[in-house]
Amino acid sequence: MNALALSTAPHLKAKNNTTKIMAIMLVALLPVVIYSIYLFEFNAFFIILASVITCVLTETTYNIFTKKFSVLDLSSVVTGVIFALTLPPTVPLYAPIVGAVFAVFFCKLMFGGIGKNIVNPAAAARVFVLIAFPTVLAGNVWKDMFNVSTATVLPSINAGNFASNVEGASMLNLLFGTHAGSIGETCALMILIIGIVLCAIKFIDWVIPVSILSASALFALICGGVNSILPHLLSGGLIFGAIFMATDYTTSPRSNVGKVLYGIIIGALTILVRIYGSYPEGVSLAIIFANLLVPALNKISIKTTMGYYQKRKIERMQKKELALSSQKGGN
Amino acid sequence: MRGVKFKDTKYLSNFFVDEIKVEPELVYINLHPNTGAPSEACVKVGDQVKIGSLIGKAKEGVSINVFSSVSGVVKEITEFDGKPYVIIQNDKKNTIKKLSPLKDFSKENLIKRIFDAGLFGLSGSGFPTHIKYKTDKKIDCLILNGCECENYLTCDDVLMKTKATEILIGGKLLASIFGLKTFFVGVLDNKKEAINILREAASKLEGAKAIIVKIKTRYPRGAEKLLIKHITKRVVPLGGLPADVGVIVNNVATAYAFYNAAINNLPLTDRYVCVSGLGVKKRGTTIVKNGTTILDLLEAFGNETYDTAELVEYSNTIRALRDEERATVDKNKKIELEKKIKLAVKKHNEAIKGEVSKIIIGGTMMGVTASSLLIPLGLRDGGVLFLTKNEYNESKPSNCINCKKCIAVCPVRIRPVDIAKSLEMGDFKTCKSLNPIACIACGCCSYVCPAKLNLKDQVVKAKRLK
Ligand code: SF4
Numbered sequence: 001m002n003a004l005a006l007s008t009a010p011h012l013k014a015k016n017n018t019t020k021i022m023a024i025m026l027v028a029l030l031p032v033v034i035y036s037i038y039l040f041e042f043n044a045f046f047i048i049l050a051s052v053i054t055c056v057l058t059e060t061t062y063n064i065f066t067k068k069f070s071v072l073d074l075s076s077v078v079t080g081v082i083f084a085l086t087l088p089p090t091v092p093l094y095a096p097i098v099g100a101v102f103a104v105f106f107c108k109l110m111f112g113g114i115g116k117n118i119v120n121p122a123a124a125a126r127v128f129v130l131i132a133f134p135t136v137l138a139g140n141v142w143k144d145m146f147n148v149s150t151a152t153v154l155p156s157i158n159a160g161n162f163a164s165n166v167e168g169a170s171m172l173n174l175l176f177g178t179h180a181g182s183i184g185e186t187c188a189l190m191i192l193i194i195g196i197v198l199c200a201i202k203f204i205d206w207v208i209p210v211s212i213l214s215a216s217a218l219f220a221l222i223c224g225g226v227n228s229i230l231p232h233l234l235s236g237g238l239i240f241g242a243i244f245m246a247t248d249y250t251t252s253p254r255s256n257v258g259k260v261l262y263g264i265i266i267g268a269l270t271i272l273v274r275i276y277g278s279y280p281e282g283v284s285l286a287i288i289f290a291n292l293l294v295p296a297l298n299k300i301s302i303k304t305t306m307g308y309y310q311k312r313k314i315e316r317m318q319k320k321e322l323a324l325s326s327q328k329g330g331n
Numbered sequence: 332m333r334g335v336k337f338k339d340t341k342y343l344s345n346f347f348v349d350e351i352k353v354e355p356e357l358v359y360i361n362l363h364p365n366t367g368a369p370s371e372a373c374v375k376v377g378d379q380v381k382i383g384s385l386i387g388k389a390k391e392g393v394s395i396n397v398f399s400s401v402s403g404v405v406k407e408i409t410e411f412d413g414k415p416y417v418i419i420q421n422d423k424k425n426t427i428k429k430l431s432p433l434k435d436f437s438k439e440n441l442i443k444r445i446f447d448a449g450l451f452g453l454s455g456s457g458f459p460t461h462i463k464y465k466t467d468k469k470i471d472c473l474i475l476n477g478c479e480c481e482n483y484l485t486c487d488d489v490l491m492k493t494k495a496t497e498i499l500i501g502g503k504l505l506a507s508i509f510g511l512k513t514f515f516v517g518v519l520d521n522k523k524e525a526i527n528i529l530r531e532a533a534s535k536l537e538g539a540k541a542i543i544v545k546i547k548t549r550y551p552r553g554a555e556k557l558l559i560k561h562i563t564k565r566v567v568p569l570g571g572l573p574a575d576v577g578v579i580v581n582n583v584a585t586a587y588a589f590y591n592a593a594i595n596n597l598p599l600t601d602r603y604v605c606v607s608g609l610g611v612k613k614r615g616t617t618i619v620k621n622g623t624t625i626l627d628l629l630e631a632f633g634n635e636t637y638d639t640a641e642l643v644e645y646s647n648t649i650r651a652l653r654d655e656e657r658a659t660v661d662k663n664k665k666i667e668l669e670k671k672i673k674l675a676v677k678k679h680n681e682a683i684k685g686e687v688s689k690i691i692i693g694g695t696m697m698g699v700t701a702s703s704l705l706i707p708l709g710l711r712d713g714g715v716l717f718l719t720k721n722e723y724n725e726s727k728p729s730n731c732i733n734c735k736k737c738i739a740v741c742p743v744r745i746r747p748v749d750i751a752k753s754l755e756m757g758d759f760k761t762c763k764s765l766n767p768i769a770c771i772a773c774g775c776c777s778y779v780c781p782a783k784l785n786l787k788d789q790v791v792k793a794k795r796l797k
């Protein structure tokens with residue numbers, strides 16, 4: 001054996017890796033998880049647990065068959081937690097289980113594992129269970145909980161009588177999460193703070209959430225007037241989606257222009273689906289749709305290469321000179 | 332912020348070690364250390380040479396003169412790895428042959444002296460210096476690069492600390508070629524001592540003004556184009572040269588070599604080299620002759636974890652076998668000897684027990700790994716690192732998770748991940764439109780990638796696409 005290791009430069013690498021990134025994500029999600037367990041008690045706890053365990057088991061089984069161990073990178077745990085947090089606290093446990101298998105197996109592993117998926121697994125699974133089990137997600141199963149009859153306050157905004165119908169959900173309730181909603185999307189204020197921290201440490205890119213939120217505010221203003229801006233922003237998991245789902249590394253665009261467009265598409269679609277569509281929840285649908293556009297969005301970028309514009313300028317000047325000299329020659 | 336920051340590793344070797352003298356038995360002098368054409372050997376086997384005797388004559392165009400770094404007898408003229416080498420047996424008498432003194436410091440004389448003394452980019456670029464100065468563009472700014480942003484390396488740091496005045500005089504002479512009265516020296520602020528010494532020397536400098544620019548420490552601040560942008564606010568056009576914006580950048584080591592050439596009439600035969608890494612017991616920076624092997628350095632710097640005697644024995648066997656192999660004409664015997672050499676090299680490498688598991692020539696970000704201790708150092712190599720297992724990390728590449736960290740870190744603002752992906756898909760047109768040509772091969776993208784992908788290699792590959 002050769003005693004000296006050979007490699008190409010750089011020989012030193014930063015200490016971070018995929019697993020660490022996923023661990024940071026889990027830490028960021030932890031307050032949301034804890035608060036949701038505090039709010040919805042065992043309901044939330046079991047849903048999250050079922051979802052996470054199913055995700056991990058799915059990936060492990062797949063790993064055993066393919067003999068390539070990828071489950072240790074924690075990405076399936078993150079998917080499991082995020083997916084569970086988008087569900088209402090009253091769903092029967094089979095919904096998170098089926099959804100988790102769908103998320104990990106069909107949305108991630110089938111595409112070639114982490115980094116290769118096209119749509120956000122959690123968002124796709126959320127839409128999948130919405131379509132597969134419409135009664136448990138959109139029905140009025142848990143009326144007595146907060147005196148609100150659907151997953152979020154949104155249907156009442158749609159009906160145009162937001163203030164009169166929603167007794168449990170004042171603006172303050174929306175902000176602190178003490179209203180009916182999905183497990184994790186309840187406390188808008190906390191999610192917002194987490195989001196700001198994540199942006200500050202450059203863990204996620206601020207461009208995406210900011211453009212999503214401003215685009216949806218704008219569209220809410222156009223379609224529903226000033227009074228509907230805040231309820232739209234604070235409810236229905238918009239902030240949760242903007243911070244935890246739309247910023248998912250793999251399924252968001254790489255160029256800055258792409259990021260802005262991606263945010264605008266998600267924001268606009270969310271509001272449009274909410275107001276004119278038949279599903280109250282637009283966020284997951286909008287995210288999936290925008291995910292599909294990412295390969296195209298990646299192509300739109302502004303050249304920032306150092307010296308590129310200087311080179312173009314020189315080329316332009318040379319052309320001009322050439323044109324001038326040929327003119328002179330003609331005369 | 333673009334670029335990356337390292338833990339401080341320079342303290343390991345940022346001092347001059349007086350007591351250690353590296354006096355190799357044999358030197359292996361590369362006749363093609365530069366970019367451009369190799370020089371032509373102008374000595375024969377058996378010729379007597381002195382320190383500073385011309386052994387490789389520059390060809391037409393981009394080429395340099397190469398000088399003997401020891402006094403002794405030419406033992407062999409041969410080829411390793413496709414590069415021409417002259418092997419000289421050192422008689423350890425250290426007799427010196429100087430260049431003829433300069434009559435005056437006129438522009439032509441100085442440029443001629445740069446050429447005569449065989450100066451070329453000592454920071455790793457290897458670009459012949461005289462070509463830079465033969466430009467017909469208008470130059471209004473000279474920058475001496477003393478940034479040394481690479482991890483571990485301290486050769487320029489120590490040089491600035493010990494030879495500040497000489498560097499500044501060299502800089503003054505270089506500036507005078509273009510009639511400039513001021514020039515800049517860029518130094519990173521992790522070299523506080525060097526900055527102070529340089530500032531003091533600058534205040535005493537007569538005939539020109541040296542402005543010492545303190546730059547915030549970050550890798551790769553010392554890259555030519557980034558340094559120009561930092562100091563002059565000018566941006567070198569893509570694919571262009573610093574001369575296009577009226578700037579010339581030289582390494583401080585080159586300025587020092589020029590001082591030696593112009594004032595002391597000594598051609599370029601040695602340089603400051605740092606020996607660092609936790610794998611050696613003694614560390615530090617010292618003057619090393621061109622063509623010294625890593626083994627000679629290791630012998631001089633010593634190490635309890637090695638059985639140096641055993642290593643020397645092995646390498647002597649290898650040398651003897653190589654000699655024999657070259658002498659034989661018989662093909663079969665040659666093959667047999669080659670096998671023997673391979674076996675000996677293997678044994679020799681196994682003898683490097685201890686903790687060292689990687690030897691790097693250069694810094695950890697841009698250096699190359701050495702496959703054996705018999706590799707000679709050239710004038711471009713500012714350091715040899717003997718790294719232990721804990722000092723570098725090796726990890727298997729996994730899937731790109733599209734985290735965009737490589738885009739955020741790239742100092743020249745290209746998009747490594749996009750380039751790598753389009754290269755992988757064979758979409759060369761898109762790949763080229765992403766300007767991989769701007770890449771300075773700094774390695775930051777590979778450094779930050781959480782999936783541990785070797786992005787730099789991909790981008791450099793894309794750069795070479797026609
Ligand atoms: S692409 Fe080139 S210049 Fe950019 S970070 Fe990678 S190696 Fe450095």
Ligand code: SF4
Nearest residue numbers: 731732734735737780
């Ligand atoms: S740093 Fe690595 S994982 Fe992140 S986008 Fe670049 S190539 Fe992909």
